[in-house]
Amino acid sequence: MEPTRLRITPVIDASDVAFLSGFCRHSIPEHGELPSFAEGGMTRMWPGQPAVPSPWVPCADGCCLVLAPGRARVDAAGQWLRFLIDEFLGAPRRLDGCIEVPGARGRGPVLLIVEGDEVFEGELGEQQDRGWSR
Numbered sequence: 001m002e003p004t005r006l007r008i009t010p011v012i013d014a015s016d017v018a019f020l021s022g023f024c025r026h027s028i029p030e031h032g033e034l035p036s037f038a039e040g041g042m043t044r045m046w047p048g049q050p051a052v053p054s055p056w057v058p059c060a061d062g063c064c065l066v067l068a069p070g071r072a073r074v075d076a077a078g079q080w081l082r083f084l085i086d087e088f089l090g091a092p093r094r095l096d097g098c099i100e101v102p103g104a105r106g107r108g109p110v111l112l113i114v115e116g117d118e119v120f121e122g123e124l125g126e127q128q129d130r131g132w133s134r
Contacts (some may be wrong), residue, residue, distance in 0.1 A: 001096060004066060004067045004099060005059070005064040005065065005066050005067075005099070006025055006081075006095050006096065006097035006099060007063065007064050007076055007095070007096050008062065008063060008064055008065060008089065008093055008094070008095055008098050009071055009093065009094050009096070010092075010093060011061065011062040012058060012089075012093070013062060013063035014062070016058070016062065016083045016088075017058045017059075019044065019061060020022070020056075020057070020058045020084070020086075020088060021058055022044030022056075023025075023046070023053070023054035023056075023080070023084075024047075024053060024055065024056060024057040024068055025046045026053040030107050033104065034051075034099065037072070038112050046087065048083065048084060048087070050076060050079040050080055050091045052073070054074045054075075054076070054080045054084070055068050055073065055076050055077050055080060056081065056084065057068055057124075058082050060070050064097075065084070065095065065102055066088075067099055067101065068077070073101075073102075073104070074101045074102065074103055074104060074110040074112075074121070075104070077099075077110075077112060078110075078112060078119055078121050081095070081114060081119045082119050083116050084094070086117075088133045090117055091099075091117075094116050095114050095116070095117075096112070096114060096115055096116070097113075098111060098112065098113040099111070099112050099114075100112075100124070103123065105124065108123050108124050109124045110122065110123050110124065111123075
């Protein structure tokens with residue numbers, strides 16, 4: 001598994017890919033083409049979603065979530081993963097993998113580890129002593 005992707009098992013179908021991609025408003029051309037939101041794609045709004053656009057978009061094949069380039073903010077990445085798992089990707093699906101997300105300005109990168117419905121965050125580098133949070 002690539003370090004910018006989280007595996008979805010079983011894979012999601014094309015309608016779920018289109019639905020979930022509406023939260024991010026970006027396509028990931030290097031892993032299948034999704035509709036361009038500049039060309040009339042729908043922006044998705046859902047009760048309880050985080051206030052910022054999602055940095056996660058499903059691949060066109062429905063096998064993984066991809067961290068959209070330039071959209072990765074550590075606070076949004078973790079919040080959105082928890083939201084997507086709770087609302088859409090929970091049972092019977094499973095989300096797994098680990099991904100390094102750039103830290104907030106002046107802070108080291110953060111490692112997000114996802115196992116099923118659990119999302120763990122831990123700062124890497126000099127801030128490592130701060131530990132893990134869920």
